[in-house]
Amino acid sequence: MAAMATEEDLGTRIEEALRLRFTERSTAAEAYGPEFAALWRAAAEHALGGKLIRPRLLLDFRLALSAAGLTHEEAACAVDIAANVELLHYAFLLHDDVIDGDLIRRRRPNLIGSLAERRSDDPDDAELHWARSSAILMGDLLLASAVLGFARADVAVDTRDRLLALMEQTILETVAGEHTDIGLSDGIIPPDLRTILSMSAYKTATYSFVLPLRAAAVLAGASASAEEQLTAIGRHLGLAYQLQDDLLSVFGDAEEHGKDAFSDLREGKETAIIAYARMTGHWPSIELHFGAPELSTRQCTDIRDRLRECGAEGFARSLVEEQLGAVSTVLAEAETAGTISPAAGRTILALASRIESRRA
């Protein structure tokens, strides 16, 4: 009995699947004391507030790969794997926030900020330590949960093995990318352009783009060469996405993108834009203020103008085009070889187009 499952329907089901997981865990956590249960409830609240970009991509692509629609079982399995992808994402976010010392995400308290606030309005060192340590531990639980979720997928043995290999590679590359990113911001690793681009590919593209696309392909029984092509496509899409992110922080409209304007400049974030600027004669005047937390809006717009003049903006925009061009090239090869269907190709091109015109 093959029932069609629509995109809308599956989107709602990811939310339900995630909500169910957290509710079950929060209840089970009661046995370990009120503070542990409170941690689970707080984590649920934060984890469920996301835009579900990665699981939605997985499901969109999974639907595109099956012209005849998904059976109940296939849909349930895709939703389950998609929920695990979101858990992995949230686990990474938590450890990222601990490492960066952040208490805020998208202008609201993150899990650490909320846990600290629950103790007092002006948390002391012990309260912040408690909140950060809680986030490390919740990250561990959700990371393990995501891996266990992949391990328990209700699929054939060889599909499960492919999913586990994908999960392993994803975690390794994401962690490697994060490690390089920290090395860059701590001044341990030199910020050359090549390092920054490979860091972005590993830290962002692998789990946000390659993982959803490949997981969908594995669930749909795609070939190993399709997986390989999707790895390349996901990497190009992810790099383009990250470069757009970097561009938005400096040249975008803060009203539209909703992040703190110029936060990258105040944080001294090593991006492709900055790596390019370093190689130009404008760098000494940019370096003077770059990375100062107290920069005024006026100083930031000055730096922005210099980054434009020195050609860094144009360079980053051309990189975005290059990456999106590479997506089309790999996709055309895949369609010619018959490894990726035209419908699946359209899903990828629609995503590339959203990244290209991204304003928020």
Added chain:
Amino acid sequence: MAAMATEEDLGTRIEEALRLRFTERSTAAEAYGPEFAALWRAAAEHALGGKLIRPRLLLDFRLALSAAGLTHEEAACAVDIAANVELLHYAFLLHDDVIDGDLIRRRRPNLIGSLAERRSDDPDDAELHWARSSAILMGDLLLASAVLGFARADVAVDTRDRLLALMEQTILETVAGEHTDIGLSDGIIPPDLRTILSMSAYKTATYSFVLPLRAAAVLAGASASAEEQLTAIGRHLGLAYQLQDDLLSVFGDAEEHGKDAFSDLREGKETAIIAYARMTGHWPSIELHFGAPELSTRQCTDIRDRLRECGAEGFARSLVEEQLGAVSTVLAEAETAGTISPAAGRTILALASRIESRRA
């Protein structure tokens, strides 16, 4: 072709299995830059220096459960699962050290200390941040690796499902125990005796005793009731072990046990000994100095004498006896019911006896 595998032989094989895993990873890590490869090499050095208590317990018990000895396949599988138990242990240690801010373990630099030392003799904030962040990330990799190792065990489907359920429960309880421990030391959770004992059971007993015993039982095809009895036995053993640890730090011979004498008193560690003392009239005089990092040896011996006088030492020693007595009771029931063999029972009793006479 059933070949016997001896205890000695299997012990060596765990080391080899761990070494192989780390060597493979260190080599693969080269692709992600020299710093990431260096992190893997440093982690290997530290992880391979352990006493392998947990994997050895697993293998001892696995051998005891099979009167006829292990086939090559059974031995290989037990070694593989044992290596994953050690990886889980080391992942927990790394995150523990990050949370506690420790740079030293057993009088030598831990991974964080080594990574910081590699940067400079007197590491600055950025260098310490780099070292701590690296330890968070390596903990993530090893945690995921341990779960993946269980997921890929070369066993029947229902055995694998039991192993995964065991792994999930282990991680949940260990993290819950660690969370409570942090809450105690940050002054968030009140240090009553019941909380401290359940914290110890979750934080230490679950993964150090219950996990190895149950994993061995699952691999040997033991019944669900055997697993349940081993959960109780492991919890009692683990509590006795932790209480002995607490006793050693205050009343033991530092020359013998090799840890810093009185470190628990200087750190203000909330143990069963302290929880008991809090309920006595001696507490005000103990509280005066308890938890002061700069305590002299003389002040520490003063506190030690008071902890003895108020009955806290005797109380903790009686708890050890009570826990070990409970091990014998559950074991006798299990042997009567035929769920645990006499040979397996002897392995448990030998372990109980080592814990009872523990001096280091």
